[in-house]
Amino acid sequence: MKPTPDTTPLPRILIVDDERTNRDLLEVMLTQEGYELLTATSGEEALAMVAQQAPDVILLDIMMPDMDGYKVVEKLKANLATRNIPVIMVTALNDRHARLLGLRAGAEDFLTKPVDRAELRVRVRNLSRLKTSGDDKYSLMLEGEVGSRTADLVTRTQTLEEQAVVLTEQAALLDLAQDAIVVRDMDNRILFWSRGAEVMYGWLSKETLGRNMYELLKIELSEPIEHVEATLLRQGQWEGEGIHHRRDGTRVAVAGRWALQRDAEGTPVRILTINSDITDRKEADSKRKRAEEALDQIRTDQMRFKDEFLSHVSHELRSPLTAIKQFTTIILSGLAGELNKEQREYQEIVLRNIRQLQSMIDDLLDVTRLESGKLSVELETVSVPSAVRDTVNTLQETARVKGITLSYDLAPDLPSVYADPTRLRQILIILLDNAIKFTSDGAVTVLIKARLLTEDPRFLLLEVSDTGCGMSPEITERIFERLFQVSERIQTSRKGLGLGLYICKELVTRQGGRIWVNSQPQKGTTFSFTLPVFSLTHLLAPLIKNDKWPTESVALVVVEICLLEAWRSKESQEEWSQEVRGRIQHCFLSDLNVLLPNMSAGLKRECFFVAAFVDDKGASILVDIIREQLAGLPFFKQTGITISVSYTMLPPVLRDAGASTGDLATRMAARLEDSVKSHTISETINHG
Numbered sequence: 275m276k277p278t279p280d281t282t283p284l285p286r287i288l289i290v291d292d293e294r295t296n297r298d299l300l301e302v303m304l305t306q307e308g309y310e311l312l313t314a315t316s317g318e319e320a321l322a323m324v325a326q327q328a329p330d331v332i333l334l335d336i337m338m339p340d341m342d343g344y345k346v347v348e349k350l351k352a353n354l355a356t357r358n359i360p361v362i363m364v365t366a367l368n369d370r371h372a373r374l375l376g377l378r379a380g381a382e383d384f385l386t387k388p389v390d391r392a393e394l395r396v397r398v399r400n401l402s403r404l405k406t407s408g409d410d411k412y413s414l415m416l417e418g419e420v421g422s423r424t425a426d427l428v429t430r431t432q433t434l435e436e437q438a439v440v441l442t443e444q445a446a447l448l449d450l451a452q453d454a455i456v457v458r459d460m461d462n463r464i465l466f467w468s469r470g471a472e473v474m475y476g477w478l479s480k481e482t483l484g485r486n487m488y489e490l491l492k493i494e495l496s497e498p499i500e501h502v503e504a505t506l507l508r509q510g511q512w513e514g515e516g517i518h519h520r521r522d523g524t525r526v527a528v529a530g531r532w533a534l535q536r537d538a539e540g541t542p543v544r545i546l547t548i549n550s551d552i553t554d555r556k557e558a559d560s561k562r563k564r565a566e567e568a569l570d571q572i573r574t575d576q577m578r579f580k581d582e583f584l585s586h587v588s589h590e591l592r593s594p595l596t597a598i599k600q601f602t603t604i605i606l607s608g609l610a611g612e613l614n615k616e617q618r619e620y621q622e623i624v625l626r627n628i629r630q631l632q633s634m635i636d637d638l639l640d641v642t643r644l645e646s647g648k649l650s651v652e653l654e655t656v657s658v659p660s661a662v663r664d665t666v667n668t669l670q671e672t673a674r675v676k677g678i679t680l681s682y683d684l685a686p687d688l689p690s691v692y693a694d695p696t697r698l699r700q701i702l703i704i705l706l707d708n709a710i711k712f713t714s715d716g717a718v719t720v721l722i723k724a725r726l727l728t729e730d731p732r733f734l735l736l737e738v739s740d741t742g743c744g745m746s747p748e749i750t751e752r753i754f755e756r757l758f759q760v761s762e763r764i765q766t767s768r769k770g771l772g773l774g775l776y777i778c779k780e781l782v783t784r785q786g787g788r789i790w791v792n793s794q795p796q797k798g799t800t801f802s803f804t805l806p807v808f809s810l811t812h813l814l815a816p817l818i819k820n821d822k823w824p825t826e827s828v829a830l831v832v833v834e835i836c837l838l839e840a841w842r843s844k845e846s847q848e849e850w851s852q853e854v855r856g857r858i859q860h861c862f863l864s865d866l867n868v869l870l871p872n873m874s875a876g877l878k879r880e881c882f883f884v885a886a887f888v889d890d891k892g893a894s895i896l897v898d899i900i901r902e903q904l905a906g907l908p909f910f911k912q913t914g915i916t917i918s919v920s921y922t923m924l925p926p927v928l929r930d931a932g933a934s935t936g937d938l939a940t941r942m943a944a945r946l947e948d949s950v951k952s953h954t955i956s957e958t959i960n961h962g
Contacts, residue, residue, distance in 0.1 A: 284310040285402040288329035290320040290346070291364070292338045296387075300333055300364075303391045304398065317341030321349060324356055330402045334381075336365040336372065344379045351380035360401035364389065388535060388546065454528075454549040460542055462487050474551055476521030487547075492519040502532075507542065510534045518549070527556040591635055599628045644780050651784045652852055654871035655690040655808045656698055658724050658734060665702040666722065673710050678720055680706070685725040691734050692808040692871065697781045702738070704774040705801045709740035712799070726807070733787065733804040740800075745793040753791055754779040778803070808871065810943035827926065828942065829893035830949050831884040833858060833900060834918045851880060853907065858882055861899045870950070883950055885942075886921070893921045924949060 287309045291297045297313050304311060312329060314320035317338055324332075332350075336343035343363055350356045362383045363376045373384055383397050454471035458464050464487055467479040475491065482490060488499075494517040495502055506512045512532045517525050528549045535544040602625050604610055606618065613621065666680050673680045691698070702722070709720040720740045727733040745753065752758050756776045782789045782803045789803035835854070859869055862884065870883040886896055901919045924945055 284308060285331070286310045286312060286327070286329040287398060287402070288312045288314060288320060288323060288332045290314045290317065290332060290338075290343075291335040292316060293335075296335065296364075300389065300394070303389070303394055307395060307399070309398075309402070317343070317346040320346060324350065324359070328356060328359055330359070331398055332359055332361045333385075333398070334361055334363050336363055336376070344375055347376065347379040347381050362397055362401065386536065386538075390537075393538065454547075454551075456487060456547045456549070458487050458545050458547065460545070462545075464490070465544065471549075474520075474526065474549070475518070493517070506532055506534050506545070515552070525553075526551055527553040591631075595628060595631060595635075599625065599632075602628065644777065650852065651694045651697055651781070652855075653692050653694055653785065656693045656695045657690055658688050658698075658736070659684050661695065661698050661702060662722050662724060662736075665699055665706055668703060669706050669710060672707070673720065676710060676713070678710055678713055680710075680720050680722075682722040682724075684723075688724060688734065689726075690808045691805040693785045693805045694781075697785065698805070701778050701781055701803065702736075704778050705738040708774065708801075709738055709742065709799070713740045713742035727804055732807055732809070734807055735802060735804055737800055737802045739798065741798040744795040744797050744799055745791075746795055750791050750793050754789070810870070810947055811940050827887070827889040827892075828924045828945075829886045829888055829890075829896075829921045830924055830946060831886050831893065831896060831900070831919070831921045833882040833884070833904070834879070834920075835881075836879045836916045836918075854880075854882065854904065857903045857907065858884065858900055861903055862886065862896060867896075870946070883946075885946055890923055893923065897921050922949065 285308075287304060289297050289300050289311065290313075291300070292315055294315075297315075301311050301313070312323065314323055318341060320332070320334070323329075334343045334346055343365075347361055347363070350359060350361065357380075360382045361380070362385055363381045364385045364387060365372055365376075376384060382401060385394060385397065452470050452473075453468075454474040455466070455468035456464060456471055457466035463484055464482045467477070467482040469479075471482075472478055477490070487493070496515045502512055502514065511534065513530065515527065515529050518528050520526055529552045530550075531548045533546045534542055535546060537543050602621055605613065606621050606625065662682050662684060666682060670680055706720065706722065713720060720738070723735075723737040723739070725735055727735040754775050757773065758776075778801075779789050782805070786806045787804040789801065791799060791801050793799035833854075855869060867884055867886045867888075870885060884896075884900075886893055888896060897919045901917070904917055904919075
């Protein structure tokens with residue numbers, strides 16, 4: 275008789291995971307076990323398949339979109355037809371909370387990714403036997419089988435060779451990766467060495483198994499190994515860069531990703547390492563960095579060369595140009611003999627071109643200083659009416675020659691602005707000179723206006739208007755660009771370098787304002803710009819917000835410097851004043867003291883004021899420090915220069931209940947201004 279064939283159906287195992295790689299890996303591990311393997315890509319698909327034909331065991335991933343593993347288990351256990359199907363949850367969440375959630379939902383068992391093949395086989399085999407033995411016996415036998423399973427797992431061999439065999443069974447998938455995949459035990463002995471590792475390092479897998487990974491690759495990490503291992507144990511993973519060595523001794527830059535693998539009891543057993551070769555990227559980054567550094571050096575050298583060149587050229591041009599201008603002026607004055615009408619006309623043309631060339635040289639130097647950060651802007655209190663009148667007087671003769679009337683309209687009681695007086699006059703001269711340049715002979719007026727900005731009284735608005743040729747919208751959009759020049763020039767206009775308005779914009783911006791233009795062809799142009807109104811309150815407010823500010827003690831320190839003779843030039847006085855202000859600022863803490871803007875200066879005398887939030891002893895110490903600092907300046911060693919440093923303690927400004935920072939700053943500012951004015955008036959009378 276022929277043996278009766280076994281018609282017992284194969285146990286059906288349903289694998290549910292939204293990641294194809296995970297499904298394929300579980301199938302590879304179970305293919306040799308004689309199961310009928312089914313797969314589903316989502317919770318919804320799994321429930322539909324179970325409804326059609328119930329499996330014997332379900333391997334269920336937890337983290338899935340739309341419906342996670344917990345919800346799938348709840349639905350299965352809520353249905354009488356499916357509640358006895360064993361469910362093994364497969365998760366990367368290796369923590370107690372995740373397991374408790376699964377148990378509450380009704381799961382029978384857990385596996386932690388990456389899944390151990392031996393453990394998977396035991397758990398699936400045990401649960402499938404329970405299921406095929408009969409659903410009615412399932413519940414009674416489950417507890418005993420789980421205990422048996424646990425005992426079986428505990429007795430699994432942990433030898434190096436057996437672990438290598440288990441890992442090798444997964445090599446079909448791991449070897450597909452180009453990265454070097456290495457698995458090692460907790461003593462850093464290599465258990466698995468992928469094909470990608472063979473290619474990257476030059477050692478065959480059989481040559482590396484059992485060897486210490488650190489010693490084999492001579493690993494140099496980006497941080498101490500103790501820190502790396504502590505992070506790995508604490509967080510379960512680590513990422514970083516390092517240097518490894520190939521078989522031939524060459525270095526390879528590596529980006530490594532390490533993951534700690536634990537057994538069912540949570541004990542660390544293996545470390546999965548995935549290393550990517552980033553040598554080419556590192557070399558490219560290094561080359562790019564060197565190229566950028568070389569480019570920066572070239573730019574620096576070019577800037578230095580340009581500065582030196584322009585400085586040299588300006589010096590070389592200024593000297594002969596000054597001589598030409600002087601002799602031209604002598605000739606025009608008649609000191610070298612009378613000129614006829616034609617000769618005088620030619621000399622005046624020469625003089626106009628000399629002035630234009632001087633202006634071009636000045637513009638080039640200013641732009642160079644602006645772009646190199648060497649153009650100084652020293653903010654202080656500035657009288658706008660005084661600056662406007664000086665500008666008009668400077669260009670009055672130029673306008674008169676063209677038959678143009680210059681005028682200004684200044685609002686009464688204009689406050690001072692917080693600006694650089696030299697730069698303000700420079701801005702006004704550029705704008706007024708342009709207005710004259712682009713206004714035809716005989717036109718009516720060029721007008722300067724100044725008033726508080728209606729929308730924001732913290733700023734003063736200045737406008738320079740002309741009745742010249744105007745500009746199109748296309749031109750006004752680019753008028754402040756560097757080296758931009760208007761092509762539609764009126765016939766009598768002078769050519770420049772296209773730098774004046776660019777300089778204006780930079781100077782206005784650096785003083786806290788903004789500049790814009792409104793123009794219509796054949797109707798004229800108006801350039802408008804704003805500058806901040808000087809407010810001692812705004813200077814003090816940041817200090818009053820400081821918790822260290824002792825409001826009950828405030829001193830006004832006065833530094834007065836007198837000369838027997840007036841300064842030789844305004845430039846030398848400005849250079850000296852800037853040096854003194856710098857020395858004073860080095861003497862105190864910026865969060866407790868403030869050097870006030872220049873409020874009192876003359877040809878033979880200048881005063882500097884410091885608001886020092888210190889007590890009487892602190893003020894005395896500050897005075898001694900300032901006196902010592904200034905005594906070291908070379909020009910104080912000259913005869914005819916005297917220095918006086920003193921201080922006055924001001925009445926305290928107490929913090930009233932409900933008083934805001936702004937209120938305190940306003941009261942303190944008023945008190946300081948009164949004290950400064952009182953000192954200034956007193957000294958004016960004494961020196962009058």
